[in-house]
Amino acid sequence: MPLLDSSKRRRARTRGTTPQAGPDAPVLYWMSRDQRIDDNWALLRACDVAEAHGAPVVIVCNVRATCLGAGARQCGFMLRGLRELERNAAARNVGFALTRGDDPATAIDAFAKKIGSKTIVCDFSPLRDELRWRKEFAALCDARSAHFEECDAHNVVPCWEASDKLEVGARTLRGRLAKRYPEFLREFPEMPTVSAAYRGPAIEEVKWDAVLAEALERGAAVPEVTWAVPGETAARAVLDDFVNNRMRLYEKRNDPSKPRALSGLSPWLHFGQISGQRCALEAKKAVGKASPPAYDAFFEELVVRRELSDNFCYYSPQYDRIEGQKYDWAKDTLREHAADKRPYVYTLEELERAKTHDDLWNASQRELRYGGKMHGFCRMYWAKKILEWTESPEQALEFAIYLNDTYSLDGRDPSGYVGCMWSIVGVHDQGWKEREIFGKIRYMTYESTKKKFSIPDYVARVNALVKAAKSGETSRVANPGLFAIDIAGAKKRKAEAMG
DNA sequence: ATCGGCTCGCGCAA
């Protein structure tokens, strides 16, 4: 029986009983946030338990009929990624099923009972719906004495291990994370081929074309983008291109006219099609091809700030509301300036259609709407200006989150909520010199961005992107990052690596 | 171009 090392045990939180599995009692992995086969601690845990008991492994993913109202852009990306994942699972002798319940806990429980599974592993998310479903599912497991484990496969240091409280900012979490890197920031074990094949009741075949067609039709208002190729293989190709060819540019990351300086990995990271820990490990190996400062800056954003977002959402359940800000200075200052005269007041529709007086803001919104992604620096400026140009901080937050969740491939992510809360409500920030509307919340100006980079260059890049998106071209012009994604090459390298 | 003050809470020394 393979022994679990201590870090693997702490990645999982267990409910009560000990695992029960066998040739006719598969170990079930309820996959939601981490949609990949490689470098997935939750799947590795399921495989460990299964091997110890001679049991098969089955992955189940629940897709609700409404997809939480997500557009074709996000649903298409996810479902196409899952279609690839099903094939990769089969290659490791792992089964795959899709359930379609509006109540995930009930749907997964029914599926587990159907295949005779009494040990279920799931992954972790700090978002409220995800937490509620896992809690409901845990109660269903208790009721039938099934074993349930929750494994943080998304963070380098599991969210509940990194800190047991809401952190004030990056500087307090950074040290706590660093202390745990020797334990957690290690190479992954290879994903094994599971010995026991699933031979229980037949699992319904996924009709991918039909599932995709339905999602694309329902979400047609926000069409798919062509530049981002979904799936684990494409994700790895983007990572390899970044660390080998582009990480050396990372110190230029705050210049939106130079998109190649960014990793561009956020869509794949959001759906868990690549592991953040894998990105960190590969970046470290390639530090010589870039520079220590570039690597440090990338690591800070990839690990520290991303895991800080999980910490915030997990310990601040009102993570998408003004009340989610713990500190009074920020809430008080916004209230004190609530009646200040706004220089412009735009409706949601005017914002959505990028009809403001500001060419930098409009370009940012158009990049989001037509490209499904916004440059990191622009995200800050964009959200700060929504605070400045709407009736109230509450409305600003609502509009910013709506636009991000609707149009961004990485919408509905803790990082997105925290980004909006940082910009508008001062979360993880401190007070600054008091001024109109913003009070002590950090301010950003058009004038100073003009000194930092060429706004016309950025606007021109976005115009090209929008033109390509509207004409349905799959050209590299439509690719905000101009990534040369070498899918065939990535597949070949993977095949070679697997022998 | 560069620097310091702005403002705040935490962490640590005393």
Add this chain to the structure above:
DNA sequence: TGCGCGAAGCCGAT
């Protein structure tokens, strides 16, 4: 209890 530190910026003084 008090002081140093940071934080993806701004602004005015040098």
